[in-house]
Amino acid sequence: MKIVLNGEQREVRAEILSDLLVECGYSGRVATAVNEDFVPSGLRLAHRLADGDRIEVVAPMQGG
Template sequence: MKIIVNGETQVTSAATLAALLDALGQGKAKVATSVNEVFVPKQQRTEHSLHDGDRIEIVAPRQGG
């Protein structure tokens, strides 16, 4: 299926948000996620199904000033 991750179109076979993060090498990273502009808590990522055309944002915290 085709999805958009942080503004870039990607093709994936990941069925869930957690599986997508694993495929992107960010499965254990401390990140915030949203699907179609709706925040998805870490505890719900394994249950959150992805669909063709979904827009996923993955944001990592940054330090500094």
């Protein structure tokens, strides 16, 4: 399936958001949005992806 992940087009096998995070190597605490809609961590296991979805993954940063 073709998606856009953090602004870059990618070809992925995952069809569920939680699987996509694993496939792309994300671990720890991250925030996720699909097509500009926030997806809480508790709903990622049930959130199905579709071809062309735009996914944003953001990790918290320390400092300032």
